Amino acid sequence: MIVSMKRMTLVAHKADEANILNALQATRAIEVISSGEDNGALAALERAQTRLQQLGDALKTMRPYAQKKSFLVSPAEAKAEELFSMLPEAVALCDKLSLLKRELSATKSEIDKNETLIAALRPWESFPADMQTYPISKHVKYFTGLIAASDVEKLENIDAVAEYQLFNEGILRTCVVACPVDEAKSVANFLKSLDWTDYLFPKMPGTPREAMEELSEKNRTLNAKQVELENELRESATGREPLVEGAYDAAVIERDRALAAAELARSAATFQLEGWLPADKEAIVSQAIHSVTDAYYFDVREPEDGETPPSYVENSAFVTPFEQVTNLYSRPDPKGIDATPYMTPFYVLLFGMMLSDAGYGLVLSLLCFLFIKLKKPSGGTAGFARVLFWGGLSTMLWGVLIGTFFGMDFDVLFGTVNKFPLILDPMTDPIGMLIICFGLGFLHVLFGLGLRMKLSLSRGDWRTAFYDTLSWIFVLVGLVMFGIGSAVAGVPAIIGKIGLYMAILGAVTLLIFKGRESKNPVGRTAQGLFELYQISGYLSDILSYSRLFALGVATGVIATVFNDLCNMLMTSPNILMKIMGTAVGIALLIALHAFGLAINTLGAFVHTARLQYVEFFGKFYEAGGRPFSPLGYRTKHVRISQESPDTAK
Amino acid sequence: MEINWGIVFAAAAAVLSAAMAGVGSAIGVGMAGQAAAGVVSEDPDRFGSCLLLQLLPGTQGIYGLLIAFVIATKAGLLGGAVQAVSVTNGINLLLAACPAAFGGWLSAIAQGKVAVSGINLVAKKPEEFGKAMLMTVMVETYAVLALLISFLLVNGVKIG
Numbered sequence: 001m002i003v004s005m006k007r008m009t010l011v012a013h014k015a016d017e018a019n020i021l022n023a024l025q026a027t028r029a030i031e032v033i034s035s036g037e038d039n040g041a042l043a044a045l046e047r048a049q050t051r052l053q054q055l056g057d058a059l060k061t062m063r064p065y066a067q068k069k070s071f072l073v074s075p076a077e078a079k080a081e082e083l084f085s086m087l088p089e090a091v092a093l094c095d096k097l098s099l100l101k102r103e104l105s106a107t108k109s110e111i112d113k114n115e116t117l118i119a120a121l122r123p124w125e126s127f128p129a130d131m132q133t134y135p136i137s138k139h140v141k142y143f144t145g146l147i148a149a150s151d152v153e154k155l156e157n158i159d160a161v162a163e164y165q166l167f168n169e170g171i172l173r174t175c176v177v178a179c180p181v182d183e184a185k186s187v188a189n190f191l192k193s194l195d196w197t198d199y200l201f202p203k204m205p206g207t208p209r210e211a212m213e214e215l216s217e218k219n220r221t222l223n224a225k226q227v228e229l230e231n232e233l234r235e236s237a238t239g240r241e242p243l244v245e246g247a248y249d250a251a252v253i254e255r256d257r258a259l260a261a262a263e264l265a266r267s268a269a270t271f272q273l274e275g276w277l278p279a280d281k282e283a284i285v286s287q288a289i290h291s292v293t294d295a296y297y298f299d300v301r302e303p304e305d306g307e308t309p310p311s312y313v314e315n316s317a318f319v320t321p322f323e324q325v326t327n328l329y330s331r332p333d334p335k336g337i338d339a340t341p342y343m344t345p346f347y348v349l350l351f352g353m354m355l356s357d358a359g360y361g362l363v364l365s366l367l368c369f370l371f372i373k374l375k376k377p378s379g380g381t382a383g384f385a386r387v388l389f390w391g392g393l394s395t396m397l398w399g400v401l402i403g404t405f406f407g408m409d410f411d412v413l414f415g416t417v418n419k420f421p422l423i424l425d426p427m428t429d430p431i432g433m434l435i436i437c438f439g440l441g442f443l444h445v446l447f448g449l450g451l452r453m454k455l456s457l458s459r460g461d462w463r464t465a466f467y468d469t470l471s472w473i474f475v476l477v478g479l480v481m482f483g484i485g486s487a488v489a490g491v492p493a494i495i496g497k498i499g500l501y502m503a504i505l506g507a508v509t510l511l512i513f514k515g516r517e518s519k520n521p522v523g524r525t526a527q528g529l530f531e532l533y534q535i536s537g538y539l540s541d542i543l544s545y546s547r548l549f550a551l552g553v554a555t556g557v558i559a560t561v562f563n564d565l566c567n568m569l570m571t572s573p574n575i576l577m578k579i580m581g582t583a584v585g586i587a588l589l590i591a592l593h594a595f596g597l598a599i600n601t602l603g604a605f606v607h608t609a610r611l612q613y614v615e616f617f618g619k620f621y622e623a624g625g626r627p628f629s630p631l632g633y634r635t636k637h638v639r640i641s642q643e644s645p646d647t648a649k
Numbered sequence: 650m651e652i653n654w655g656i657v658f659a660a661a662a663a664v665l666s667a668a669m670a671g672v673g674s675a676i677g678v679g680m681a682g683q684a685a686a687g688v689v690s691e692d693p694d695r696f697g698s699c700l701l702l703q704l705l706p707g708t709q710g711i712y713g714l715l716i717a718f719v720i721a722t723k724a725g726l727l728g729g730a731v732q733a734v735s736v737t738n739g740i741n742l743l744l745a746a747c748p749a750a751f752g753g754w755l756s757a758i759a760q761g762k763v764a765v766s767g768i769n770l771v772a773k774k775p776e777e778f779g780k781a782m783l784m785t786v787m788v789e790t791y792a793v794l795a796l797l798i799s800f801l802l803v804n805g806v807k808i809g
Contacts, residue, residue: 328779430801544790550797557715564727602701603708607793609779610786 002338003278004302005309005628010273010289012296017264017271020296021257021631023288026080028632029281031310033274035265041258048258051091052251058094058244061101065237074376076242077639083250090247096236104229111222114215117202121215123174124201124208126167131201131208141184143177148195155194162187174199245637253633253640260631276628278312311625313338321390322347324383329613329623336622337455343612346444347387350611352394353440354551354604357559359406360597361395364388378639388601395604402426402433402552406593407559426553433549441545441615442480445538448619449473455620467513468531474506476538507532541615547607555600562592658739659724662746663717666799670713670753677706677761684765688772695771698778702767705785706760709753712796716749719803732808745802752795760788 008030012020024030123146135142147155149171155164162179179187204211265272277285282300289296303309311331313323315338322344332338355361368389371377377385403410403421411417426433449469456465478499485496515527569585572578617623633640685699718727720742725732734742767781 328782330779427804430804546797547790547793550793550800553800554712554715554796557719558711561714561718599704599708599711602704606705606782606786607789610783610790613783614787 001314001341002332002334002336003280003312003314005276005312005334006279006282006300007303007307007309008273008275008277008282008285008301009299010275010296011270012289012293014266014269014271016293016295017261018257019292020273020289021260023292024285025253025257025260025631025633027281027284027288028630029285030275030277031628031630032260032263033276034263035272035274037265039262039264039266039271041262041264041266045255045258045262048251048255052248052255054094054098055090055244055248055251058090058097059241059248061097061233062237062241062244065234066241067239071375074374075378075637075639076246077641078246080250080253080633080640083246083253083635083638083640086243086246087250090244093236093240093244094247097233100229100233100236104226104233107222107226107229111219111226114219114222118212118215118219121202121208121212123168123170123172125212127174127176127208130206131211132203132205139181140178141181141187143179143187143191143198144201145175145177145191145196145198146172147175147197149173151194151196158187158190172197249633249635249638249640252635256631256634276309277630278314278628280314308626309334310628312628313340315340318390319344321383321386324380325387325609325612327627328609329617329621331623331625331627333622333625336625337451337620339451339612339617339621342447342451343616346447346616347608347612348390348394350440350444350548351391351604351608352396352398353437353548354607355391355395355555355600356398356402356552357404357406357555358396358399358410359404359593360555360559360600361392361397361399363392363597364395364601365392368392388605391601391604391608398552402556404556404559407556407561407563426549427556430549430553433552434546437545437548438542440548441542441611442476444545444611444616445541445619446473446476448616449476452620463513463516467509467516471506471509471513472538474502475510475535476506478503478506541618544615545611547611551600551603551607554603555596558596558600559593562589562596566592653734654736655734655739656724656726658736658743659720659734660726662739662742663720663724663726665743665750666713666720666746666753667717668713669750670716670757671710673754673757674707674710674713677709677757677759677764678703680758680761681706681764681768684768688768691772695775698771698775698781699768702764702771702781702785705782705789706757706764708789709757709760709792712792713749713753716746716796716799716803719800720746723803723806723808734808738806738808741806742803745799745806747799748795748802749799752799753792756788756792756795760785760792763788 010020135144152166152173152175155162155175155177158177158179161183162177164175164177167174167176177187177191201208202211204214206214260273263273265274277300286298289298311334313332315323319341323340325347326332326338326340326343352361355364365388368385372382372385372389399405400410401422402425405413410421423436424432449472453465453469453473456462456469478501481499482496482503483499485491485493485499510531511525511528513528514531515524518524518527566585566589569581569588570578572581681703685696685703688699689696721727723732724734724739724742763785767785770781771778
């Protein structure tokens with residue numbers, strides 16, 4: 001159900017600000033509205049964000065050393081204070097880690113640099129002279145470079161003026177050309193015409209070989225240092241993940257509080273907080289403020305026109321998970337109606353009908369149950385797991401009704417004769433099953449129309465309720481009664497007659513009153529006629545429920561296909577082949593049924609959702625609310641346990 | 650040797666249904682998979698919702714397989730005694746397979762295109778996953794209707 005929201009204003013001493021925000025955060029009940037002014041809290045917010053970033057980076061650094069978490073481990077629980085007590089130690093660890101990491105990456109880049117140098121010097125290994133001093137000469141000009149092997153012969157062309165020497169083999173050959181200083185220009189030009197690249201020796205003393213040895217020696221030391229740093233990093237990181245995760249969550253809480261603080265309006269001595277809170281949480285909030293200080297002003301009022309409160313719903317424990325399904329479509333308009341409680345029974349029913357296999361239902365429910373119990377998920381995941389759990393139960397029920405278990409007939413399974421299916425077998429009586437589907441669809445659509453009427457009436461708009469909605473209910477119910485009266489034998493003729501009159505009454509009402517806002521009689525009639533044309537829309541709505549049958553049959557037939565396939569493997573006359581076939585067949589059977597379950601569950605989920613969104617919500621639902629996001633504990637790793645009983649609902 | 654045309658038509662019906670719908674689904678899932686991989690390369694957290702959207706055009710292939718299997722069982726093509734299928738019945742089965750074959754083929758491709766757009770939508774606005782899914786499922790309605798009518802028609806052919 002939609003909980004009405006109230007607008008609150010709180011004024012208190014600045015000195016109490018931090019404590020009050022802290023207490024309000026624990027209630028998880030208020031959403032702060034921005035005052036729109038710069039109040040000097042931005043620096044604090046920035047600090048909080050930086051710290052969060054640091055801890056996040058540290059977590060990333062630690063990830064390679066973290067213990068593998070088993071998939072089914074539920075998140076830890078802690079109180080907010082416990083998390084905050086982790087902060088100092090975690091921040092110290094964080095600094096240490098980032099220092100180590102920086103040093104490590106510096107070492108690594110140093111090693112890489114030296115490796116590159118060594119690789120560049122390797123072709124010059126046989127160069128005999130000191131790299132820095134050899135070219136110092138008044139009369140000789142040296143050219144050092146790399147020349148393509150194919151061009152080496154061409155060097156003979158300048159034999160008259162220059163000498164050259166090669167130092168290695170290969171495609172690119174290291175080469176030094178020497179010539180008198182006077183000839184330098186012409187030799188340089190000549191070299192340019194060849195496939196020649198100038199090479200500059202690095203600024204290192206000694207021959208290339210000596211330099212390479214020196215570099216290798218350096219790298220040996222650096223490698224040792226790297227190993228040492230890595231060990232140190234591993235030692236500091238191992239087993240400390242829970243600490244940093246807790247501190248990260250503490251930093252999230254702190255950041256959220258800083259965000260809220262940045263929204264406040266401030267005067268010299270006081271601050272003012274504007275916010276939204278659910279009407280039923282008023283007492284909790286005022287108590288939380290009262291626990292901090294007596295000096296405050298707290299006012300709660302109804303929202304005014306032009307103020308859009310966030311959309312907040314509260315439902316029973318059974319219905320709450322299904323809010324996730326509604327949210328996938330859109331949150332309800334705060335002035336509208338929360339569709340979730342009305343949708344839930346139909347969702348469960350229709351889901352079961354689409355999957356409709358007792359075995360699949362059993363497995364699905366069991367898996368979801370185990371997942372919820374062991375992993376203790378929260379938020380959306382928890383919601384969907386519960387939705388599928390209930391869907392699985394419903395699937396089991398439908399599976400029993402139409403008599404299939406993993407694609408096998410119950411009769412075959414239990415050795416009974418014609419005891420199952422309890423209602424009908426869609427494979428042999430497809431038309432009967434289709435009638436059930438359309439019947440359910442008819443009820444669903446009618447229920448949606450009823451809700452639309454209720455909504456109109458609750459707003460005091462009885463004209464819309466009776467002229468536009470009740471008239472349609474009359475038309476639809478009347479037509480169905482008329483149809484039953486004329487098509488089914490044994491039904492008293494009076495029912496068909498009443499139906500006919502109801503349908504005519506409804507249609508006439510629509511024709512006359514639909515265009516009641518129009519003064520022009522022609523326009524009015526046209527609007528009425530157009531509205532009557534919507535009957536095709538209702539027809540297609542109800543036909544759309546045939547998917548219940550199609551998907552149900554699909555599950556059953558596919559499961560049968562899997563069974564037959566594996567059965568073929570297992571029934572070889574050769575004993576050896578039979579043993580092997582049985583082993584392969586059983587493994588294949590499990591894999592195929594797992595696949596079938598997954599794909600059909602997906603199908604059932606999305607098609608049930610579609611029937612709800614289009615055929616059902618289309619009749620009455622007003623979408624477009626914005627979610628209520630209260631100041632609370634949006635932690636990632638650790639769940640915050642409720643601290644005091646008064647924060648519970 | 651005399652060709653039993655009834656059986657030939659029945660086999661053609663099964664082949665048509667499985668092959669056409671399968672081809673359509675493969676194209677649809679393939680397109681959506683490319684888009685999904687692109688989005689996941691930017692943001693690995695989107696993998697779950699992208700995978701669901703990618704899978705949606707895959708159901709047509711399963712519907713095609715389903716109709717093919719029902720036809721093959723009916724005509725006794727899967728081992729056991731081959732039923733005496735008259736030419737009329739064979740042609741009826743072939744026609745009955747057409748909705749699942751062509752409806753599945755083209756709707757899977759169309760659905761794949763919507764899934765691609767839906768995946769792009771999820772990349773930009775992850776919270777609108779529900780709408781992307783709904784739009785994609787809208788196309789599948791017609792595959793489901795095709796499956797339904799194919800199933801009813803095949804069921805209606807009386808053999809033996």
